[in-house]
Amino acid sequence: MGKMMQTAHAANTYAAQKVMTCAKEDLPTMLYGGAVRFINQSLQAIEQGNLQEAHIYNLRAQDIVQELMITLDMQVEISKSLMSLYDYIQYRLIQGNIKKDKESLIEARDMIQELRETWVEAVKIARKERGGAAHGVL
Structure with missing residues (x-):
């Protein structure tokens, strides 16, 4: 296994461990960050x-x-709005990939960054309301 492959494998292992040990509410933050x-x-x-x-990078974001x-839990009302946003972001990523259109990709990235910040x-806020608990469901 070459040095580059070893580095990629180590990074993937680290990322997998990080996902498995994070609080449930931190996972979307990590996913948004990865997509960006x-x-x-x-x-x-x-x-x-x-x-x-x-x-290849575009497909990973997709x-x-x-x-x-x-x-998404479609029983929760906000999930319907998020689904529409994700669907649009996916559309812009696909258009950016097909046309190699930077404007489409920038729009998708900016939307994801805004979702991440929110x-x-x-x-x-949820952690503060729960008294700073690190784990649990929002």
């Missing part, structure tokens, strides 16, 4: 003319948005 990172990597690859790499969609604030 992959979109930024896709944008950078487009700028460098590496379209295959841009495609996978994260798909995961966010799958895990989620972080909501978690802070």
Whole structure:
């Protein structure tokens, strides 16, 4: 196994452990952050003319948005609004990937960043209301 593969494997193992040990309410924050990172990597690859790499990073961002969609509890009213947002973000990612359109990717990234910031604030408020408990359901 080459050094690059070992590094990738170690990073994936670390990420998996982090997900498995995080509080349930921290998972969306991590997913949003990962999607933003992959979109930024896709944008950078487009700028460098590496379209295959841009495609791979874009698909990773799409996978994260798909995961966010799958895990929504549609019995909760806000989930319907989030589903619409995620669906639009997914559409912009797909358009950005097909056309290698940076504007579509930037729009998707900015929406995800805004969702992440909102989620972080909501978690802070919920934890404060629970008396600072680190774990539990929002």
